[in-house]
Amino acid sequence: MSNITNSLYDIGLLDDLARKKTFIHRIHPVMKLLTTIVYIVVLTSFEKHEVSAVLPFVFYPVFIISFAEIPVVPVLKRVLLVQPLIIGIGILNPLFDTYIVMLGNIAISRGWLTFLSILIKSSLVVMVSILLVATTGMDRVAVALRMLKIPKVFVLQLLLMYRYIWLLIEEGFRMAQAYSLRAPGQKGIKMNDLGSFLGQMLLRAFDRAQRVYQAMNLRGFTGEYNAGDVLKVRFRDVLYFVAWSLFFVIARIYNIAALIGALFTGVGR
Amino acid sequence: MSYHKLEVRNLYFSYPDGHEAVKNVSFTIYHGESVGLIGANGAGKSTLLMLLVGLLLPDQGEVLVGDVRLTKKTLSAIRQRVGFVFQNPDDQLFMPTVYDDVAFGPRNYGLDEDEVKLRVERALEMVGIPHLRDRVPFRLSGGEKRVVAIASVLSMQPDILIMDEPTSALDPKSRRMVINLLKGFDHTKIIASHDLDMVLETCRRVIVLNEGEIAADGMAEEILRDKKLLESCGLEMPLSLQRCPVCGTSKKPL
Numbered sequence: 001m002s003n004i005t006n007s008l009y010d011i012g013l014l015d016d017l018a019r020k021k022t023f024i025h026r027i028h029p030v031m032k033l034l035t036t037i038v039y040i041v042v043l044t045s046f047e048k049h050e051v052s053a054v055l056p057f058v059f060y061p062v063f064i065i066s067f068a069e070i071p072v073v074p075v076l077k078r079v080l081l082v083q084p085l086i087i088g089i090g091i092l093n094p095l096f097d098t099y100i101v102m103l104g105n106i107a108i109s110r111g112w113l114t115f116l117s118i119l120i121k122s123s124l125v126v127m128v129s130i131l132l133v134a135t136t137g138m139d140r141v142a143v144a145l146r147m148l149k150i151p152k153v154f155v156l157q158l159l160l161m162y163r164y165i166w167l168l169i170e171e172g173f174r175m176a177q178a179y180s181l182r183a184p185g186q187k188g189i190k191m192n193d194l195g196s197f198l199g200q201m202l203l204r205a206f207d208r209a210q211r212v213y214q215a216m217n218l219r220g221f222t223g224e225y226n227a228g229d230v231l232k233v234r235f236r237d238v239l240y241f242v243a244w245s246l247f248f249v250i251a252r253i254y255n256i257a258a259l260i261g262a263l264f265t266g267v268g269r
Numbered sequence: 270m271s272y273h274k275l276e277v278r279n280l281y282f283s284y285p286d287g288h289e290a291v292k293n294v295s296f297t298i299y300h301g302e303s304v305g306l307i308g309a310n311g312a313g314k315s316t317l318l319m320l321l322v323g324l325l326l327p328d329q330g331e332v333l334v335g336d337v338r339l340t341k342k343t344l345s346a347i348r349q350r351v352g353f354v355f356q357n358p359d360d361q362l363f364m365p366t367v368y369d370d371v372a373f374g375p376r377n378y379g380l381d382e383d384e385v386k387l388r389v390e391r392a393l394e395m396v397g398i399p400h401l402r403d404r405v406p407f408r409l410s411g412g413e414k415r416v417v418a419i420a421s422v423l424s425m426q427p428d429i430l431i432m433d434e435p436t437s438a439l440d441p442k443s444r445r446m447v448i449n450l451l452k453g454f455d456h457t458k459i460i461a462s463h464d465l466d467m468v469l470e471t472c473r474r475v476i477v478l479n480e481g482e483i484a485a486d487g488m489a490e491e492i493l494r495d496k497k498l499l500e501s502c503g504l505e506m507p508l509s510l511q512r513c514p515v516c517g518t519s520k521k522p523l
Contacts, residue, residue, distance in 0.1 A: 012407070167359075211355065211360040212363055215355055218324070219373055220374055220378045220425070224377075226373075
């Protein structure tokens with residue numbers, strides 16, 4: 001059951017990464033959050049079959065990964081996790097939208113372009129969200145949300161879910177372990193047992209959550225989450241936000257990929 | 270005002286399923302006293318502890334901390350003075366780092382960050398783990414977790430410490446470390462445990478619970494030697510007080 005331990009360690013990975021001290025980590029959480037929001041809004045505002053104009057947006061996550069010393073593979077793995085969902089949403093496009101467009105001298109159905117566009121855009125959105133947490137830490141993201149006047153209830157919901165999820169997973173793994181020891185030569189959990197297994201897990205998770213909540217209450221928790229000192233917004237934090245937002249907007253208006261292509265090939269408009 | 274005194278008067282509590290967990294319990298614990306709360310499984314120890322900090326509210330009777338009666342209104346002030354260490358440190362530790370976990374209480378009470386830092390450092394120092402401050406709590410060993418849990422309560426500078434099974438599931442070395450820590454604290458302490466040897470070492474007074482009622486309340490040395498009483502309450506004498514199984518001699522003079 002080595003993968004249990006691995007998974008538990010994996011859960012802490014984003015927290016570990018968030019404790020690094022690169023200049024990206026030091027940028028004010030509110031500014032990083034706002035930059036991410038602008039990124040997502042601008043990126044999702046593209047036409048549905050736009051592919052080449054979206055490409056410059058890869059630059060932002062690449063920039064963060066390299067300057068914040070984030071390992072690529074674990075981040076990509078997490079992005080891959082949501083791919084089935086994205087493919088599920090996008091896969092019908094090639095079937096319904098069979099209008100043919102020419103890409104240079106390759107004929108391609110517009111449905112495939114739309115699909116590709118959805119795939120790229122959503123992967124990037126997921127990736128920058130993960131990177132935001134990995135360079136800021138969920139606590140500080142929560143603090144930033146509070147500073148932006150997001151209601152306490154929502155922020156707490158997010159934060160506690162993030163904190164409790166590993167309790168649930170741990171509980172589930174322990175039960176699965178106990179089950180597998182008493183069910184030799186059997187793969188997985190029998191359908192018949194699954195109902196009571198999941199029910200049991202839910203009840204245990206409730207109990208556990210109850211105790212954690214009590215422990216929090218006893219230490220004076222009143223629903224307001226305090227993550228300690230949050231520094232003031234400095235000029236360079238604002239600069240970071242403004243510069244990136246400018247870049248996103250310019251990349252939205254001008255197709256940078258096509259411009260660079262034109263520059264090198266000399267094929268003008 | 271001193272919050273060191275803890276008084277319980279005619280406490281009753283039943284769970285919603287009708288099980289009477291605590292029946293007519295009264296006692297007073299004075300400043301600096303160290304009291305062991307012992308009893309078989311299901312004797313009502315944990316319920317009683319939860320009543321003392323208002324995690325449960327009694328059906329009848331009252332709890333007084335200092336001279337303040339525990340009610341919903343006074344809960345916040347009282348919890349600041351009474352530190353509660355959970356049996357399972359995993360229930361208590363949930364922040365990303367040891368530092369944040371120990372700082373959780375002081376931050377909730379609105380202390381400024383310099384004071385929080387001071388308190389966290391002092392608490393970590395007190396339990397001897399300044400080197401763990403940036404570690405992730407759930408990756409620590411059982412003994413380390415326990416000590417962090419204790420530090421996370423000490424940082425609130427409580428007058429009274431309540432501990433539920435502080436030595437359960439610890440290896441002998443960690444157990445010894447926790448016992449030595451407990452002996453070093455001059456807080457008013459209430460320690461619920463089945464580890465009667467630990468109770469004998471850390472507590473001068475013992476309260477025995479049996480089926481929700483107080484079966485005995487007195488000096489640890491006397492009660493823990495009372496074989497008949499202990500056995501009637503589902504307990505047995507601490508190993509250190511039992512006769513040697515090989516030669517039959519008593520280890521400590523009676």
